[in-house]
Amino acid sequence: MDFSPSGRAAELTEAVRAFIADEVAPVEHELEARAAHARRTGRPPVWQVPAEVRELQSRARARGLWNLFLPADHDGLSNVDYAPIAEATGWSFLAPYVFNCNAPDTGNMEVLLRYGSAAQRDRWLGPLLDGKIRSGFAMTEPGVASSDATNMELTAVLDGDEVVLDGRKWWTTGVGHPDCRILIVMGLTDPDAQRHARHSMVLVPIDTPGVKVERMLDTMGFLDEPFGHGEVSFTGVRVPAANIIAGPGRAFEIAQGRLGPGRVHHAMRMIGLAERALHLACERGLSRTAFGKPIMNLGGNRERVADARIAINAARLLILHAAWKLDTGGPLAAVSEVSQIKILAPNVAQQVIDFAMQIHGGAGLSSDFPLAGAWTAARAVRIADGPDEVHRGLVARLELAAHGATR
Known part of the structure:
Protein backbone atom coordinates (compact mmCIF):
# COMPACT_ATOMS: atom_id res chain seq x y z
CA MET A 1 0.00 0.00 0.00
CA SER A 117 -23.10 9.67 -25.15
CA ALA A 118 -20.83 11.10 -27.84
CA ALA A 119 -23.47 13.75 -28.62
CA GLN A 120 -23.84 14.70 -24.95
CA ARG A 121 -20.07 15.02 -24.55
CA ASP A 122 -19.74 17.07 -27.72
CA ARG A 123 -22.41 19.54 -26.66
CA GLY A 131 -14.52 26.75 -18.53
CA LYS A 132 -16.82 28.51 -21.00
CA ILE A 133 -19.96 27.34 -19.19
CA ARG A 134 -20.91 26.11 -15.71
CA SER A 135 -23.39 23.46 -14.60
CA GLY A 136 -25.69 22.53 -11.73
CA PHE A 137 -26.70 19.25 -10.11
CA ALA A 138 -30.39 18.97 -9.16
CA MET A 139 -31.10 16.06 -6.84
CA THR A 140 -32.33 17.17 -3.40
CA GLU A 141 -36.03 18.05 -3.03
CA PRO A 142 -37.82 20.24 -0.45
CA GLY A 143 -40.86 17.98 -0.09
CA VAL A 144 -39.20 14.68 0.87
CA ALA A 145 -36.45 13.37 3.15
CA SER A 146 -33.69 13.54 0.59
CA SER A 147 -31.22 11.59 2.73
CA ASP A 148 -32.97 8.62 1.06
CA ALA A 149 -32.53 9.36 -2.63
CA THR A 150 -35.18 6.78 -3.57
CA ASN A 151 -37.71 9.29 -2.19
CA MET A 152 -37.15 11.68 -5.11
CA GLU A 153 -40.54 12.64 -6.53
CA LEU A 154 -39.78 14.94 -9.47
CA THR A 155 -40.96 12.97 -12.48
CA ALA A 156 -39.00 12.44 -15.67
CA VAL A 157 -41.50 10.57 -17.83
CA LEU A 158 -40.82 9.36 -21.35
CA ASP A 159 -43.27 10.69 -23.95
CA GLY A 160 -42.31 9.44 -27.38
CA ASP A 161 -38.91 10.87 -28.26
CA GLU A 162 -39.06 13.35 -25.37
CA VAL A 163 -38.81 13.22 -21.60
CA VAL A 164 -41.11 15.46 -19.56
CA LEU A 165 -40.01 16.77 -16.15
CA ASP A 166 -42.33 18.05 -13.44
CA GLY A 167 -41.43 18.84 -9.83
CA ARG A 168 -39.19 20.92 -7.64
CA LYS A 169 -35.55 20.71 -6.53
CA TRP A 170 -33.52 22.73 -4.07
CA TRP A 171 -29.90 23.08 -2.98
CA THR A 172 -29.10 22.94 -6.68
CA THR A 173 -25.48 24.02 -6.46
CA GLY A 174 -24.09 26.36 -9.09
CA VAL A 175 -27.44 27.50 -10.45
CA GLY A 176 -26.76 31.14 -9.53
CA HIS A 177 -23.60 31.34 -11.63
CA PRO A 178 -23.99 33.65 -14.64
CA ASP A 179 -22.40 31.01 -16.88
CA CYS A 180 -24.62 28.12 -15.70
CA ARG A 181 -26.09 26.59 -18.85
CA ILE A 182 -26.90 22.96 -18.07
CA LEU A 183 -28.42 21.02 -15.16
CA ILE A 184 -28.16 17.32 -14.44
CA VAL A 185 -31.56 16.50 -12.94
CA MET A 186 -32.49 13.28 -11.14
CA GLY A 187 -36.11 12.28 -11.73
CA LEU A 188 -38.54 9.40 -11.26
CA THR A 189 -39.10 7.57 -14.55
CA ASP A 190 -40.68 4.23 -13.59
CA PRO A 191 -42.28 3.98 -10.11
CA ASP A 192 -42.94 0.26 -10.64
CA ALA A 193 -39.35 -0.72 -11.34
CA GLN A 194 -36.94 -2.18 -8.81
CA ARG A 195 -36.20 0.42 -6.10
CA HIS A 196 -32.83 1.51 -7.46
CA ALA A 197 -33.89 1.39 -11.11
CA ARG A 198 -36.77 3.88 -10.96
CA HIS A 199 -34.84 7.09 -11.49
CA SER A 200 -32.97 8.67 -14.38
CA MET A 201 -30.49 11.50 -14.77
CA VAL A 202 -31.44 14.00 -17.44
CA LEU A 203 -29.50 16.85 -19.03
CA VAL A 204 -31.71 19.95 -18.94
CA PRO A 205 -30.52 23.25 -20.45
CA ILE A 206 -31.33 25.96 -17.93
CA ASP A 207 -33.10 28.09 -20.55
CA THR A 208 -35.59 25.32 -21.38
CA PRO A 209 -39.21 26.56 -21.09
CA GLY A 210 -40.66 25.57 -17.73
CA VAL A 211 -37.37 25.76 -15.81
CA LYS A 212 -37.49 28.50 -13.18
CA VAL A 213 -35.03 29.44 -10.45
CA GLU A 214 -37.48 30.28 -7.69
CA ARG A 215 -34.94 31.64 -5.20
CA MET A 216 -31.36 31.42 -4.03
CA LEU A 217 -30.80 29.80 -0.64
CA ASP A 218 -28.37 30.99 2.01
CA THR A 219 -26.27 28.64 4.13
CA MET A 220 -26.25 30.12 7.62
CA GLY A 221 -26.26 33.59 6.12
CA PHE A 222 -23.78 32.92 3.29
CA LEU A 223 -25.12 32.94 -0.28
CA ASP A 224 -21.88 31.63 -1.84
CA GLU A 225 -22.18 33.99 -4.77
CA PRO A 226 -21.53 33.85 -7.70
CA PHE A 227 -22.28 30.09 -7.54
CA GLY A 228 -25.04 29.71 -4.97
CA HIS A 229 -27.60 27.05 -4.18
CA GLY A 230 -31.05 27.50 -5.64
CA GLU A 231 -34.59 26.22 -5.48
CA VAL A 232 -35.67 25.33 -9.00
CA SER A 233 -39.09 24.37 -10.33
CA PHE A 234 -39.70 22.24 -13.44
CA THR A 235 -43.15 22.64 -14.99
CA GLY A 236 -43.89 20.59 -18.10
CA VAL A 237 -40.23 20.76 -19.09
CA ARG A 238 -39.60 18.89 -22.32
CA VAL A 239 -36.19 17.83 -23.58
CA PRO A 240 -35.18 15.11 -26.05
CA ALA A 241 -35.13 11.59 -24.63
CA ALA A 242 -31.53 11.50 -25.88
CA ASN A 243 -30.74 13.83 -22.95
CA ILE A 244 -31.17 10.93 -20.52
CA ILE A 245 -27.68 9.94 -19.41
CA ALA A 246 -26.83 6.27 -20.10
CA GLY A 247 -30.52 5.40 -20.48
CA PRO A 248 -33.63 5.36 -18.25
CA GLY A 249 -33.40 3.95 -14.74
CA ARG A 250 -29.63 4.25 -14.31
CA ALA A 251 -29.45 7.25 -11.96
CA PHE A 252 -28.27 5.28 -8.93
CA GLU A 253 -25.61 3.47 -10.91
CA ILE A 254 -24.33 6.82 -12.18
CA ALA A 255 -24.49 8.40 -8.73
CA GLN A 256 -22.38 5.60 -7.25
CA GLY A 257 -19.71 6.12 -9.89
CA ARG A 258 -19.86 9.90 -9.48
CA LEU A 259 -19.74 10.17 -5.71
CA GLY A 260 -16.71 8.03 -4.84
CA PRO A 261 -13.97 10.21 -6.34
CA GLY A 262 -15.98 13.35 -5.58
CA ARG A 263 -16.03 12.53 -1.89
CA VAL A 264 -12.26 12.10 -1.91
CA HIS A 265 -12.04 15.59 -3.41
CA HIS A 266 -14.41 17.04 -0.80
CA ALA A 267 -12.66 15.28 2.06
CA MET A 268 -9.17 16.40 1.05
CA ARG A 269 -10.37 19.97 0.61
CA MET A 270 -11.66 19.72 4.18
CA ILE A 271 -8.14 18.70 5.25
CA GLY A 272 -6.76 21.79 3.51
CA LEU A 273 -9.34 23.93 5.26
CA ALA A 274 -8.43 22.40 8.62
CA GLU A 275 -4.74 23.03 7.96
CA ARG A 276 -5.45 26.68 7.25
CA ALA A 277 -7.49 27.00 10.44
CA LEU A 278 -4.73 25.40 12.52
CA HIS A 279 -2.17 27.72 10.92
CA LEU A 280 -4.27 30.76 11.84
CA ALA A 281 -4.82 29.43 15.38
CA CYS A 282 -1.10 28.96 15.96
CA GLU A 283 -0.24 32.40 14.62
CA ARG A 284 -2.90 34.06 16.75
CA GLY A 285 -2.13 32.07 19.87
CA LEU A 286 1.59 32.90 19.72
CA SER A 287 1.18 36.59 18.89
CA ARG A 288 -1.46 37.58 21.47
CA THR A 289 -0.99 37.74 25.25
CA ALA A 290 -3.48 37.56 28.09
CA PHE A 291 -2.86 37.44 31.82
CA GLY A 292 0.85 37.90 31.14
CA LYS A 293 1.20 34.88 28.86
CA PRO A 294 0.79 34.03 25.17
CA ILE A 295 -2.76 32.82 24.62
CA MET A 296 -1.33 29.54 23.38
CA ASN A 297 -0.02 28.85 26.89
CA LEU A 298 -3.44 29.27 28.51
CA GLY A 299 -6.40 26.97 29.05
CA GLY A 300 -5.01 23.77 27.56
CA ASN A 301 -4.49 25.34 24.12
CA ARG A 302 -1.20 23.52 23.54
CA GLU A 303 -2.97 20.20 24.03
CA ARG A 304 -5.65 21.32 21.60
CA VAL A 305 -2.97 22.07 18.99
CA ALA A 306 -1.59 18.57 19.48
CA ASP A 307 -5.05 17.02 19.20
CA ALA A 308 -5.71 19.00 16.03
CA ARG A 309 -2.47 17.87 14.43
CA ILE A 310 -3.16 14.23 15.31
CA ALA A 311 -6.73 14.41 14.00
CA ILE A 312 -5.75 16.09 10.72
CA ASN A 313 -2.95 13.60 10.04
CA ALA A 314 -5.14 10.63 10.88
CA ALA A 315 -7.97 11.89 8.64
CA ARG A 316 -5.56 12.51 5.77
CA LEU A 317 -4.28 8.93 5.96
CA LEU A 318 -7.82 7.54 6.02
CA ILE A 319 -8.67 9.57 2.91
CA LEU A 320 -5.54 8.41 1.09
CA HIS A 321 -6.46 4.83 1.97
CA ALA A 322 -9.93 5.34 0.46
CA ALA A 323 -8.34 6.92 -2.63
CA TRP A 324 -5.97 3.94 -2.95
CA LYS A 325 -8.87 1.49 -2.71
CA LEU A 326 -10.77 3.40 -5.41
CA ASP A 327 -7.69 3.28 -7.63
CA THR A 328 -6.98 -0.40 -7.09
CA GLY A 329 -10.46 -1.86 -6.78
CA GLY A 330 -12.98 0.65 -8.08
CA PRO A 331 -16.05 2.16 -6.35
CA LEU A 332 -17.47 -1.13 -5.06
CA ALA A 333 -14.21 -1.97 -3.28
CA ALA A 334 -14.23 1.32 -1.37
CA VAL A 335 -17.88 1.73 -0.34
CA SER A 336 -17.19 1.67 3.40
CA GLU A 337 -14.00 3.71 3.15
CA VAL A 338 -15.67 6.45 1.13
CA SER A 339 -18.44 6.73 3.73
CA GLN A 340 -15.87 6.78 6.52
CA ILE A 341 -14.03 9.78 5.06
CA LYS A 342 -17.32 11.53 4.36
CA ILE A 343 -18.00 11.36 8.10
CA LEU A 344 -14.54 12.03 9.47
CA ALA A 345 -13.12 14.82 7.30
CA PRO A 346 -15.76 17.54 7.85
CA ASN A 347 -16.07 16.67 11.53
CA VAL A 348 -12.31 17.03 12.03
CA ALA A 349 -12.32 20.27 10.04
CA GLN A 350 -15.22 21.67 12.04
CA GLN A 351 -13.51 20.84 15.35
CA VAL A 352 -10.21 22.44 14.31
CA ILE A 353 -11.96 25.52 12.93
CA ASP A 354 -13.98 25.86 16.13
CA PHE A 355 -10.72 25.82 18.13
CA ALA A 356 -9.26 28.47 15.82
CA MET A 357 -12.36 30.62 16.28
CA GLN A 358 -12.05 30.33 20.05
CA ILE A 359 -8.39 31.37 19.93
CA HIS A 360 -9.37 34.43 17.87
CA GLY A 361 -12.10 35.46 20.29
CA GLY A 362 -14.63 37.89 18.85
CA ALA A 363 -12.51 38.31 15.71
CA GLY A 364 -13.09 34.67 14.88
CA LEU A 365 -16.81 35.30 14.55
CA SER A 366 -16.36 38.27 12.24
CA SER A 367 -15.69 38.58 8.54
CA ASP A 368 -12.21 39.95 9.27
CA PHE A 369 -11.02 36.34 9.22
CA PRO A 370 -12.17 33.42 7.01
CA LEU A 371 -13.06 31.21 9.97
CA ALA A 372 -16.83 31.80 10.10
CA GLY A 373 -17.13 30.90 6.43
CA ALA A 374 -14.83 27.92 6.92
CA TRP A 375 -16.90 26.62 9.86
CA THR A 376 -20.09 26.99 7.80
CA ALA A 377 -18.53 25.12 4.87
CA ALA A 378 -17.44 22.23 7.09
CA ARG A 379 -20.85 22.10 8.77
CA ALA A 380 -22.63 22.05 5.42
CA VAL A 381 -20.51 19.15 4.10
CA ARG A 382 -21.78 17.04 7.00
CA ILE A 383 -25.18 17.18 5.27
CA ALA A 384 -24.24 17.54 1.60
CA ASP A 385 -23.83 14.22 -0.27
CA GLY A 386 -25.67 12.49 2.54
CA PRO A 387 -25.83 13.23 6.27
CA ASP A 388 -23.37 11.69 8.73
CA GLU A 389 -26.05 9.33 10.04
CA VAL A 390 -26.64 7.73 6.64
CA HIS A 391 -22.95 7.06 6.16
CA ARG A 392 -22.56 5.71 9.70
CA GLY A 393 -25.45 3.37 9.00
CA LEU A 394 -23.74 2.09 5.85
CA VAL A 395 -20.38 1.59 7.57
CA ALA A 396 -22.08 -0.28 10.42
CA ARG A 397 -24.11 -2.46 8.04
CA LEU A 398 -21.03 -3.52 6.09
CA GLU A 399 -19.06 -4.14 9.27
CA LEU A 400 -21.81 -6.23 10.83
CA ALA A 401 -22.38 -8.15 7.59
CA ALA A 402 -18.80 -9.36 7.86
CA HIS A 403 -19.89 -10.95 11.15
CA GLY A 404 -22.93 -12.66 9.66
CA ALA A 405 -25.59 -10.06 10.41
CA THR A 406 -28.43 -9.63 7.94
CA ARG A 407 -29.71 -6.22 6.89
Missing part, protein backbone atom coordinates in the same frame (compact mmCIF):
# COMPACT_ATOMS: atom_id res chain seq x y z
CA ASP A 2 1.78 3.14 -1.26
CA PHE A 3 0.31 6.63 -0.91
CA SER A 4 3.32 8.40 -2.44
CA PRO A 5 2.37 10.71 -5.30
CA SER A 6 3.95 10.23 -8.68
CA GLY A 7 6.66 12.66 -9.76
CA ARG A 8 4.18 14.47 -12.00
CA ALA A 9 1.63 14.79 -9.18
CA ALA A 10 4.26 16.06 -6.73
CA GLU A 11 5.33 18.77 -9.18
CA LEU A 12 1.73 19.78 -9.84
CA THR A 13 0.96 19.94 -6.11
CA GLU A 14 3.89 22.29 -5.48
CA ALA A 15 2.91 24.42 -8.48
CA VAL A 16 -0.68 24.64 -7.21
CA ARG A 17 0.46 25.63 -3.72
CA ALA A 18 2.77 28.32 -5.08
CA PHE A 19 0.07 29.70 -7.40
CA ILE A 20 -2.44 29.87 -4.54
CA ALA A 21 0.02 31.62 -2.22
CA ASP A 22 1.39 34.07 -4.77
CA GLU A 23 -1.59 34.85 -6.96
CA VAL A 24 -4.89 33.52 -5.61
CA ALA A 25 -4.57 34.53 -1.96
CA PRO A 26 -4.17 38.31 -2.56
CA VAL A 27 -7.18 38.37 -4.91
CA GLU A 28 -9.25 36.24 -2.55
CA HIS A 29 -8.46 38.53 0.38
CA GLU A 30 -9.64 41.54 -1.59
CA LEU A 31 -12.82 39.80 -2.78
CA GLU A 32 -13.64 38.63 0.76
CA ALA A 33 -13.24 42.20 2.01
CA ARG A 34 -15.59 43.45 -0.72
CA ALA A 35 -18.19 40.79 0.05
CA ALA A 36 -18.02 41.51 3.78
CA HIS A 37 -18.48 45.22 3.14
CA ALA A 38 -21.47 44.50 0.91
CA ARG A 39 -23.10 42.38 3.63
CA ARG A 40 -22.51 45.05 6.26
CA THR A 41 -24.00 47.77 4.09
CA GLY A 42 -26.97 45.67 2.99
CA ARG A 43 -26.04 45.67 -0.68
CA PRO A 44 -27.52 42.89 -2.83
CA PRO A 45 -25.16 40.04 -3.76
CA VAL A 46 -23.39 40.29 -7.11
CA TRP A 47 -23.97 37.21 -9.23
CA GLN A 48 -21.09 37.95 -11.58
CA VAL A 49 -17.53 36.64 -11.85
CA PRO A 50 -14.99 39.38 -11.06
CA ALA A 51 -12.56 40.17 -13.86
CA GLU A 52 -9.66 39.37 -11.53
CA VAL A 53 -10.91 35.79 -11.16
CA ARG A 54 -11.22 35.25 -14.90
CA GLU A 55 -7.67 36.53 -15.25
CA LEU A 56 -6.49 34.06 -12.60
CA GLN A 57 -8.16 31.26 -14.54
CA SER A 58 -6.34 32.30 -17.72
CA ARG A 59 -2.99 32.33 -15.94
CA ALA A 60 -3.63 28.98 -14.25
CA ARG A 61 -4.57 27.40 -17.55
CA ALA A 62 -1.47 28.83 -19.25
CA ARG A 63 0.65 27.11 -16.58
CA GLY A 64 -1.02 23.74 -17.06
CA LEU A 65 -2.92 23.96 -13.78
CA TRP A 66 -6.30 23.22 -15.31
CA ASN A 67 -8.73 20.29 -15.07
CA LEU A 68 -6.37 18.49 -12.71
CA PHE A 69 -9.30 16.44 -11.35
CA LEU A 70 -9.55 14.37 -14.55
CA PRO A 71 -9.24 10.66 -13.75
CA ALA A 72 -6.27 8.53 -14.73
CA ASP A 73 -8.22 6.65 -17.41
CA HIS A 74 -8.81 9.97 -19.18
CA ASP A 75 -5.19 11.16 -19.26
CA GLY A 76 -5.49 12.61 -15.76
CA LEU A 77 -4.38 11.62 -12.29
CA SER A 78 -5.18 8.73 -9.99
CA ASN A 79 -7.20 9.45 -6.88
CA VAL A 80 -4.06 9.11 -4.74
CA ASP A 81 -2.20 11.55 -7.00
CA TYR A 82 -5.01 14.10 -7.05
CA ALA A 83 -5.66 13.96 -3.28
CA PRO A 84 -2.77 16.29 -2.22
CA ILE A 85 -3.77 18.73 -4.97
CA ALA A 86 -7.33 18.77 -3.62
CA GLU A 87 -5.91 19.39 -0.15
CA ALA A 88 -3.88 22.32 -1.45
CA THR A 89 -6.95 23.87 -3.06
CA GLY A 90 -8.89 23.43 0.19
CA TRP A 91 -6.71 26.14 1.72
CA SER A 92 -8.60 28.66 -0.47
CA PHE A 93 -12.30 29.12 -1.18
CA LEU A 94 -11.48 30.46 -4.63
CA ALA A 95 -8.76 28.05 -5.78
CA PRO A 96 -10.93 25.11 -6.96
CA TYR A 97 -12.76 27.43 -9.36
CA VAL A 98 -9.53 29.05 -10.55
CA PHE A 99 -8.22 25.60 -11.59
CA ASN A 100 -11.60 24.46 -13.03
CA CYS A 101 -11.77 21.83 -10.29
CA ASN A 102 -14.85 22.99 -8.37
CA ALA A 103 -18.03 21.13 -7.52
CA PRO A 104 -20.51 20.39 -8.93
CA ASP A 105 -18.78 20.84 -12.28
CA THR A 106 -16.11 18.23 -11.60
CA GLY A 107 -18.69 15.59 -10.76
CA ASN A 108 -20.86 16.53 -13.71
CA MET A 109 -17.88 16.40 -16.06
CA GLU A 110 -16.96 12.95 -14.73
CA VAL A 111 -20.53 11.78 -15.32
CA LEU A 112 -20.33 12.91 -18.93
CA LEU A 113 -16.87 11.37 -19.34
CA ARG A 114 -17.93 7.99 -17.99
CA TYR A 115 -21.61 7.72 -18.92
CA GLY A 116 -22.42 10.39 -21.49
CA TRP A 124 -21.67 19.95 -22.94
CA LEU A 125 -18.40 18.37 -21.86
CA GLY A 126 -16.11 20.37 -24.14
CA PRO A 127 -17.42 23.77 -22.99
CA LEU A 128 -17.27 22.66 -19.34
CA LEU A 129 -13.67 21.51 -19.69
CA ASP A 130 -12.86 24.84 -21.36
